[in-house]
Amino acid sequence: MTASIIDGTAIAERIRQEVAEEVAALKAKYGLVPGLATVLVGENPASQAYVRSKGRACEEVGIFSTKPTLPGDATQSEVEGLVRELNDDPNIDGILVQLPLPGHLDEEAILGAISLHKDVDGFHPVNIGRLVMKGREPLFVPCTPAGCIVLIDEAGTEIAGADAVVVGRSNIVGIPVAGLLRNRDATVTVCHSRTRDLPEKCRRADILVAAIGRPQMIRGDWIKPGATVIDVGINRVEDPTAPRGYRLVGDVAFDEAVEVAGAITPVPGGVGPMTIAMLLKNTLTAFHYRLRRLGLE
Numbered sequence: 001m002t003a004s005i006i007d008g009t010a011i012a013e014r015i016r017q018e019v020a021e022e023v024a025a026l027k028a029k030y031g032l033v034p035g036l037a038t039v040l041v042g043e044n045p046a047s048q049a050y051v052r053s054k055g056r057a058c059e060e061v062g063i064f065s066t067k068p069t070l071p072g073d074a075t076q077s078e079v080e081g082l083v084r085e086l087n088d089d090p091n092i093d094g095i096l097v098q099l100p101l102p103g104h105l106d107e108e109a110i111l112g113a114i115s116l117h118k119d120v121d122g123f124h125p126v127n128i129g130r131l132v133m134k135g136r137e138p139l140f141v142p143c144t145p146a147g148c149i150v151l152i153d154e155a156g157t158e159i160a161g162a163d164a165v166v167v168g169r170s171n172i173v174g175i176p177v178a179g180l181l182r183n184r185d186a187t188v189t190v191c192h193s194r195t196r197d198l199p200e201k202c203r204r205a206d207i208l209v210a211a212i213g214r215p216q217m218i219r220g221d222w223i224k225p226g227a228t229v230i231d232v233g234i235n236r237v238e239d240p241t242a243p244r245g246y247r248l249v250g251d252v253a254f255d256e257a258v259e260v261a262g263a264i265t266p267v268p269g270g271v272g273p274m275t276i277a278m279l280l281k282n283t284l285t286a287f288h289y290r291l292r293r294l295g296l297e
Contacts, residue, residue, distance in 0.1 A: 003261040006155050012273035019280045020061035034287035035064040036094045037086045042072030047098045057276045072102050080113045087115040093286035094120030117289045120282040132179040140282050145177035147274025148230050155263040157228040160185035167191045168211035173232050210251035220256025229264040232271050
């Protein structure tokens with residue numbers, strides 16, 4: 001068996017095109033466009049690159065974007081004050097605080113300061129609480145977990161009734177994606193560094209989401225034949241034959257897994273492109289909240 005490859009790049013591009021078309025139609029109708037503010041604190045090179053890529057993506061689909069920046073030694077009150085200013089800005093529909101924040105800052109308090117209707121990253125405690133509670137609906141779902149669910153659906157995998165295993169319990173991916181799968185009526189097991197007999201638990205999964213942050217940890221013989229495998233990991237490993245001296249790999253040993261799984265995401269080109277696509281979609285949703293407050297919808 002050779003797994004079908006779930007092409008996250010192509011799926012994300014389709015979503016971005018759909019967002020661009022809707023933004024253009026709303027602009028023609030109302031003379032308004034969505035606005036996204038991406039807050040950067042400090043000079044983390046990876047964070048700077050992520051912020052630039054989000055800005056380019058916004059420009060491509062017609063979303064206004066701004067990138068307010070604070071120094072790495074900014075105080076808690078300065079960061080929260082900036083967030084409150086953006087909450088009050090009528091042209092900003094979505095606020096994203098780029099993580100990780102410098103260690104001296106209270107991340108939870110800063111995320112909690114974001115207006116619930118502008119929480120396009122989906123990390124406000126109320127949105128996360130609604131996601132993990134039965135019978136509640138968050139206003140926004142975190143972008144990477146939301147993208148994982150879209151990829152599973154695109155693979156044609158039935159989530160309801162499936163045995164799903166999530167390897168990793170981070171607040172950013174593992175916990176929310178487990179909640180989303182459970183909300184779609186999967187039976188979910190969350191595994192982590194203290195899990196006993198991890199390979200055996202993975203072998204039970206009809207849907208396996210790997211988000212542990214360890215290169216190629218999930219081996220081919222850990223995978224149930226025909227399973228859908230979503231590899232969230234993106235890790236650098238040294239490779240002297242590569243132009244940059246390294247290559248990117250996931251948390252799954254792809255060359256082994258592709259011979260066993262029914263469907264699998266590659267790295268790169270799987271989950272990664274979906275994150276920004278879902279952010280753009282969330283920003284468009286936030287714009288609709290603004291239109292409703294204005295009485296236009």
